[in-house]
Amino acid sequence: MTLNKRYTRNFKNNISFYICVCILTILVVILYLDFDAAAVKMNDSLDIFRERFCVEDAQFSVLNEIDDEEIKRLEEKYDILLEKQRYIDYIIEDGNYELRILSVPKKINLYVLSTGDVEKDAPCISVEKGKILLNEGLATGNEIKDGDIIRVDDNEFEFISSFERPDYLFPIKEVTDTYALKAEFGVGLVSDEDFERLADKAKESNKLKEYYVIKYNSDNKNEVRKEINDKFHMLSYLKADTNTRVGTPKREITQTSNLMNVAIIVLVIFISVIIAAVIGRRIKGDRRQIGILIALGYKKKALSRHYAVYGLVSGLAGTLLGVILAFILSDKLIGFLFFKIEPIPTGYNISLVNVVLSVLFPTFVYTFSVYRSARKVMKSDVITMISGRSGRKGTSKLRMEKSSLKASTKYKLRQIIGKPGRSIIVVLGLGIGGMLYSFCLTAIDSMDSYVKHTVDQIGTFNYEYFLKNPELGKPNDGNAILGVSYEVKGREDIMMLLGIDSPDMINFTDPDGNKLDFEKDRFYITSMASLAFDKEKGDTITIVDPITLDEYSITVTDIVKNDSQAAIYCFRENAAEILGFDTGLTGGELPYNVIMSEKALDIDEAKLMKTISKQSLADQINEVKIGMENVTGAIDVFAIIICVAVVYMMVNVLITESTPSVSMLKVLGYRNKEINSIVLNVYHLLVPIALVLSLLLGFFSVKAVFAINVSEYKTYLETLIYPLSILKMSVLIIASYVLSLFLLRGKAGKVDLVESLKDNRE
Amino acid sequence: MFINLKNAKKYYGKGESEVRALDGASLELEEGGVYVILGPSGSGKSTLLNMLGGLDSLDDGVLEIGGAKVSGMKDKELVEYRRSDVGFVFQFYNLIPDLTVKENIQVVSDITDKSLSIDEVMEAVDIKKYENHFPSELSGGQQQRVSIARALIKNPKILLCDELTGALDSKSARLVLKFIEEVNKKFHTTIIIITHNEAIAGMADRIIRIKDGQVSSNKENPQKMKADELSL
Ligand SMILES: Nc1ncnc2c1ncn2[C@@H]1O[C@H](COP(=O)(O)OP(=O)(O)O)[C@@H](O)[C@H]1O
Ligand SMILES: [Mg+2]
Numbered sequence: 001m002t003l004n005k006r007y008t009r010n011f012k013n014n015i016s017f018y019i020c021v022c023i024l025t026i027l028v029v030i031l032y033l034d035f036d037a038a039a040v041k042m043n044d045s046l047d048i049f050r051e052r053f054c055v056e057d058a059q060f061s062v063l064n065e066i067d068d069e070e071i072k073r074l075e076e077k078y079d080i081l082l083e084k085q086r087y088i089d090y091i092i093e094d095g096n097y098e099l100r101i102l103s104v105p106k107k108i109n110l111y112v113l114s115t116g117d118v119e120k121d122a123p124c125i126s127v128e129k130g131k132i133l134l135n136e137g138l139a140t141g142n143e144i145k146d147g148d149i150i151r152v153d154d155n156e157f158e159f160i161s162s163f164e165r166p167d168y169l170f171p172i173k174e175v176t177d178t179y180a181l182k183a184e185f186g187v188g189l190v191s192d193e194d195f196e197r198l199a200d201k202a203k204e205s206n207k208l209k210e211y212y213v214i215k216y217n218s219d220n221k222n223e224v225r226k227e228i229n230d231k232f233h234m235l236s237y238l239k240a241d242t243n244t245r246v247g248t249p250k251r252e253i254t255q256t257s258n259l260m261n262v263a264i265i266v267l268v269i270f271i272s273v274i275i276a277a278v279i280g281r282r283i284k285g286d287r288r289q290i291g292i293l294i295a296l297g298y299k300k301k302a303l304s305r306h307y308a309v310y311g312l313v314s315g316l317a318g319t320l321l322g323v324i325l326a327f328i329l330s331d332k333l334i335g336f337l338f339f340k341i342e343p344i345p346t347g348y349n350i351s352l353v354n355v356v357l358s359v360l361f362p363t364f365v366y367t368f369s370v371y372r373s374a375r376k377v378m379k380s381d382v383i384t385m386i387s388g389r390s391g392r393k394g395t396s397k398l399r400m401e402k403s404s405l406k407a408s409t410k411y412k413l414r415q416i417i418g419k420p421g422r423s424i425i426v427v428l429g430l431g432i433g434g435m436l437y438s439f440c441l442t443a444i445d446s447m448d449s450y451v452k453h454t455v456d457q458i459g460t461f462n463y464e465y466f467l468k469n470p471e472l473g474k475p476n477d478g479n480a481i482l483g484v485s486y487e488v489k490g491r492e493d494i495m496m497l498l499g500i501d502s503p504d505m506i507n508f509t510d511p512d513g514n515k516l517d518f519e520k521d522r523f524y525i526t527s528m529a530s531l532a533f534d535k536e537k538g539d540t541i542t543i544v545d546p547i548t549l550d551e552y553s554i555t556v557t558d559i560v561k562n563d564s565q566a567a568i569y570c571f572r573e574n575a576a577e578i579l580g581f582d583t584g585l586t587g588g589e590l591p592y593n594v595i596m597s598e599k600a601l602d603i604d605e606a607k608l609m610k611t612i613s614k615q616s617l618a619d620q621i622n623e624v625k626i627g628m629e630n631v632t633g634a635i636d637v638f639a640i641i642i643c644v645a646v647v648y649m650m651v652n653v654l655i656t657e658s659t660p661s662v663s664m665l666k667v668l669g670y671r672n673k674e675i676n677s678i679v680l681n682v683y684h685l686l687v688p689i690a691l692v693l694s695l696l697l698g699f700f701s702v703k704a705v706f707a708i709n710v711s712e713y714k715t716y717l718e719t720l721i722y723p724l725s726i727l728k729m730s731v732l733i734i735a736s737y738v739l740s741l742f743l744l745r746g747k748a749g750k751v752d753l754v755e756s757l758k759d760n761r762e
Numbered sequence: 763m764f765i766n767l768k769n770a771k772k773y774y775g776k777g778e779s780e781v782r783a784l785d786g787a788s789l790e791l792e793e794g795g796v797y798v799i800l801g802p803s804g805s806g807k808s809t810l811l812n813m814l815g816g817l818d819s820l821d822d823g824v825l826e827i828g829g830a831k832v833s834g835m836k837d838k839e840l841v842e843y844r845r846s847d848v849g850f851v852f853q854f855y856n857l858i859p860d861l862t863v864k865e866n867i868q869v870v871s872d873i874t875d876k877s878l879s880i881d882e883v884m885e886a887v888d889i890k891k892y893e894n895h896f897p898s899e900l901s902g903g904q905q906q907r908v909s910i911a912r913a914l915i916k917n918p919k920i921l922l923c924d925e926l927t928g929a930l931d932s933k934s935a936r937l938v939l940k941f942i943e944e945v946n947k948k949f950h951t952t953i954i955i956i957t958h959n960e961a962i963a964g965m966a967d968r969i970i971r972i973k974d975g976q977v978s979s980n981k982e983n984p985q986k987m988k989a990d991e992l993s994l
Contacts, residue, residue: 399862401894407865407872414860661858667817668870668912669845671838753817 003293003306010310014282016743018314020649021275021366025318026325027641028268029358033326034333036264037354039257042338045346046169046253049118053110054081055166056213057221057240063233066212070231078224081215083107086195087187088202088209089173090152095142098173098185099134101152102165103195108213111189114162114345124163129191132157135164135171137342138186150188155198157190167213167240169249169342174610175238179623180340206606222549229547237546242487242494249341255708256337263701270432271642272362274425276369278649279314281422283307283373285656290377291385304374311370315363323355336634339627408678415654415682422650422657426683429646430690431697434733437639438698440632441725446702446717447625450563454718455618458562461505461596466609470591478597479505482575482590486543488533489551495529496567497543498594499575505596506569511561523554524569526562528716531707533566541568552578563716564617621717636732643736647683648743655679655747666753675748680741691733695726763826764793764952765814765920770823770833772809772975783809784820785975791968793828793919794950796943798963801972807956808924810972814954815848815922816840828919845873849913849951853925855905857897857912864893867912874916883911887941903934910938914945921945923955927962932994939965939989964992 011018049055066074071082086103104111110123114136127133132150139162144150148159165187173185190198202208216224228234240246283290286307293303327350335343377385398414405413416423466483474480482499500506503518510516511527518524525535535541535556542553560569572590576583581591595601655662658679665675703719772784783806791797801807812818813825816832819840825833832843857866864880871877884890887907897905906926913921923942927935943965946953955962963969964987971979 399894407861407868410865411858411860418860660856661860664856664858665869666841667815667844667850667856668873669841669843669848670873671841671845674873 003298006306007309007313011313014652017282017649017652018317020645020652021279021314022318022321023641024271024275024645024649025315025362026322027638027645028271028362029319029322030326030329030333031264031638032268032358033323033350033354034330035337036257036260036268037350037358038330038334039253039260039337041351042334042344043253043257045118045344046249049112049164049169049344049346050166050250052118053112053123053166054108054215055240055246056108057216058238059085059211059213059240059243060228060237061211061235062228063235064231065210066228066232074224074228078220078227079217080224081107081217083213084210085109085213086199086208086210088198088207092150092152094151095144097138097142097183099138099150099152100173100185100187101195101198102168102187102189103199104189104192105165105213108215109165109167111163111165112345114164114343116345118344118346127189127191127194128160129193130158131160131191133161133163133189134159135168135186135188135342136162137171137180137182138188141183141186152188152190152198153201155194157188157194163189164342164345167246169344170245170252170340171342172245175244177244177620179620179627181623182342225547225549234547238494239487239546252341253338259705260337267432268361270428272365274429274646275314275362275649276311276365277421277425278653279311279366280369280373281653282656283310283370284377285659287377287385290374291382294378295382295386300375300378303378304371307374308367308371311366311368312363315366316359319359319362323350323358326350326358333634336630339630340624411678412682412685415658416685419657422653423683423686426647426650426686427690427693429650430643430687430733430737431693433639433642433646433736434690434694434729435697435701436635436642437632437732438694438721438725438729439701440628440635440698441729442698442702442719442721443705444625444628444632445722445725446706446719447621447628448722449720450717451618451622451625454563455614457507458564458614459503459506459508461598462614463595463597463600464612465595465597465601465603466611467593467595467603467607468609469607470593472586472589472591474501475592475595477599477601478595480572480590480592481594481596482572482579482592483594484575484579485546486552487546489542489544491533493532493566494546495533495543496565497575497578498567498569499572499590500569500596501572503569505598507561508569509561510559513561516558516560518569518571519557520571521574522557522570523574524558524560525556526560526565526567526569528563529566529568530556530559531716543568550580563718639732640736643733644740644743647737648740651680651683651741651744652747654682655744655751659751662748662751663753666751672749676745679748680744683737687734687737691730694733695721695729763790764828765789765791766824766826767810767814768824770810770813770825771821772806772813772818773821782975784813784823786823787972787975787977788823789970789977789980791952791954793952794946795967796946796953796965797955797968797970798966799954799956799970799972800958800960800963803958805972806975807958807972809975811922811924811954811956814920815850816843846916847919849916849918849921851906851909851913851921851923851926853928855897855902855909857905857908859897862894862896863889863900863908866897866908867915870912871915876917878915878917880915883915886944887911888937901934903930903937906930906934906938907941910941910945914949914951917949918951920952920954923953925957926955927957927959927994935994936989936992939992939994943989959994961992961994965989 074080075082083105085105087100090099090101092099104125104127106125110125112118112121112124134144144159146160150157150159168187171180171182171186199208225237290303294300330350398417400410403410480501484497485494486497488495508516508518516524530536533541537556537558539556540553541556542551544551554568576590583590662675662679699719699721706717706719767787767789770784770787774781774783787806787810799807799810813820820833823833835843858869861869867880867883871880881890884893887910889904889907889911892900892904927938930938939962942953945951963983966983967986969981969983970977
């Protein structure tokens with residue numbers, strides 16, 4: 001068909017427009033394949049990893065060792081897997097990092113080599129003598145290569161490969177940590193023989209740590225816990241779900257994939273629909289030609305098909321390029337997405353179904369849209385089509401008789417209001433592009449503000465020393481606290497019950513800043529706990545002792561402003577009572593196991609379980625912030641591409657649709673600059689609107705994400721954005737806007753002035 | 763001579779499909795006259811007019827208007843020439859659809875420093891009462907009067923009219939031509955009207971005929987008539 005010659009010509013003449021369409025389509029496909037589909041796939045892989053490599057259901061420590069025979073008996077009796085796991089922490093002088101050498105598990109928390117695939121490989125249960133495996137984050141963070149020698153105390157091990165374990169995908173040192181400093185702490189595996197040698201030595205200096213991991217197969221958790229507690233005296237019990245180290249990867253990936261599933265799908269559909277609308281719009285410009293062809297006897301069906309090809313070709317070109325780029329970039333982008341946790345060893349291959357989907361969906365939407373708008377154009381009768389008159393009804397008849405605005409300003413206003421479809425796309429395009437950016441800025445600013453201010457609002461203390469064993473009375477220095485972790489009934493999270501004598505190192509105010517009275521037999525929860533567990537003043541919270549499984553219900557008296565810790569404050573006596581501590585036996589002396597202090601205290605290392613400094617809370621959020629800042633780099637690029645491409649496309653459409661006016665202005669002696677200032681500047685007014693929209697969208701998305709993440713960050717982050725960031729936002733949006741106009745500056749100049757006069761009969 | 767065109771050539775296309783729209787046309791016209799250019803369709807009338815108005819440039823030949831050498835001007839200079847000296851009226855009016863009648867005229871008065879009063883010009887062509895209407899709300903004759911008002915607002919030296927009555931009924935056409943006549947008298951504007959309607963030639967000072975891209979004759983009109991007297 002001769003008509004087909006139009007294809008090449010048309011694509012060539014509007015090459016920049018179609019390039020824009022292509023770029024946006026590529027973006028859509030990458031976002032979908034590398035962010036959404038990848039996140040969903042990661043979720044699956046993680047489930048498989050946890051399942052096949054037998055991640056623990058819980059870990060606990062006991063006073064009396066459970067020997068192999070007992071383990072065997074319990075396993076058979078309750079249909080469980082039970083395994084003792086041991087580790088030793090070392091400071092590696094050569095590398096300036098801390099290394100935790102773990103015993104190689106045989107039943108639970110099995111490992112996989114980083115080069116392997118959790119879906120295919122058999123779980124590993126041994127390591128060659130003299131060799132060492134390190135988790136990938138530690139190895140890459142310290143640039144450790146195969147064959148490098150790692151010196152652990154006086155022993156030398158050869159590093160042969162990275163590995164991952166399902167319980168250390170979030171390699172934090174203490175389970176109370178929020179962020180994995182991958183270059184500073186990591187885990188390693190050596191052969192059983194080597195481990196025993198290290199263990200023998202470590203025992204002397206009390207450095208060998210032991211705990212038990214358990215995997216249930218039936219619904220008898222409570223019986224098992226009860227028997228173990230009765231027989232071996234449990235000291236602690238931590239469910240995997242409430243264990244940050246084990247639970248975070250699952251939460252992180254599930255949340256990300258849920259977020260991506262909503263956000264990316266919305267973005268993908270939105271961009272596809274914008275593009276489809278814009279391509280469809282261009283067909284209207286061909287009204288006259290369509291009319292003539294129909295007059296010549298072409299069938300409407302054949303013509304619709306002819307036009308549909310424009311959609312088909314743009315769709316295919318964009319999506320196919322997108323698929324190729326998505327494959328190339330997948331590793332990098334997925335790494336970005338899950339920067340907080342270790343990479344899950346799985347040959348991430350983009351599934352064929354997703355590839356097909358990402359090609360078919362945009363292509364179909366574009367093709368259909370073009371087809372539909374061709375059909376719509378053909379609805380009017382041939383004569384009006386040829387005269388070029390139809391379709392002009394839409395122009396706004398805003399008369400603005402009284403207004404003293406310049407004619408060119410009125411023209412712009414009518415362009416904006418008279419063609420709302422076009423304007424809405426501009427606002428949404430800029431708005432969504434900007435939102436990506438404002439989301440990052442808001443998140444970073446909120447974290448920054450937290451690091452700088454919120455932590456200090458908790459109180460004047462700087463250190464919390466957790467003792468291995470409770471002591472009686474009062475410490476020489478600092479305040480005594482009886483602090484115990486409880487499970488919250490019906491929730492996955494844990495919460496501290498803090499019995500204190502007086503709130504003098506705590507900022508004891510309600511969220512509005514009013515000083516609260518601290519009274520006996522009353523329970524105060526932190527604002528963070530209030531948020532995390534959805535409890536208000538007067539509500540009842542049931543806490544469960546993780547060891548005895550005893551339950552206590554308390555009524556919330558008031559809420560204390562503290563966005564960093566989920567805790568209940570009460571009198572030390574009340575806490576002791578709940579613990580079942582019998583003060584009759586101690587002559588009324590109360591126990592404490594935490595010392596809170598403003599200055600660092602010199603406490604015997606042997607007595608100390610762990611130390612939490614207020615600064616470390618801030619440091620960890622700071623790490624999340626830094627990670628976020630890295631991601632922002634990638635998101636900026638997406639944001640700018642979307643903004644520039646959408647504006648470019650829309651101004652392109654605007655110019656095409658105003659060709660007759662542009663050409664007339666030229667005839668009338670308008671200089672190109674003047675024409676640009678009228679035609680290109682139509683959307684200036686929309687920029688501030690888009691800016692406000694993107695700020696709001698970003699702000700409220702962050703607020704929503706923070707609310708969901710209260711448990712993950714172990715803190716509630718107040719959402720805010722600094723004026724400087726608003727300025728950055730404005731600069732980004734305005735710069736992308738100006739950039740696309742700059743790219744289009746020659747476009748109006750190219751409008752042929754004689755040719756369009758002939759065609760137009762308004 | 764005010765207008766001096768020598769050996770003008772303008773070819774479109776190449777080889778087989780080459781069209782010689784102007785093929786050695788020469789024309790001399792004095793300032794202040796009403797000139798009608800006649801010729802069959804495709805003879806090169808519009809091309810000639812576009813050259814005179816600086817919408818396009820010649821492949822060969824010389825064009826001088828009011829002492830300025832228009833041929834050889836760069837695009838930028840052509841814009842300035844159109845801006846200050848030329849008014850156009852087209853067969854299909856070519857008003858800007860998103861501007862009202864008044865604003866369509868304003869658009870031109872905005873870029874000139876010798877603008878006439880918009881209200882007066884609107885009164886003169888009798889469209890003042892439609893000043894806040896959009897082009898699509900007017901009849902063809904009314905639109906054409908707006909387009910004349912737009913061309914005249916900057917008081918151009920030359921008014922170029924391409925088939926200006928081509929789309930109008932005879933009553934509207936007469937009204938438009940009458941107005942053109944008045945403009946010529948009042949402002950001494952040089953007026954060139956292109957048409958294939960012989961009757962219009964009656965109101966010309968000189969009648970120019972074009973054939974195959976060349977000026978075949980350029981004669982004084984022995985019986986110049988008023989627009990009112992034309993038998994359209
Ligand atoms: N831009 C152009 N490209 C190609 N051919 C053209 C162009 N403009 C005019 N022509 C051709 O030049 C010839 C003269 O056209 P024109 O001056 O419009 O004639 P008239 O106005 O006398 O009808 C015609 O054959 C026309 O097809
Ligand atoms: Mg013509």
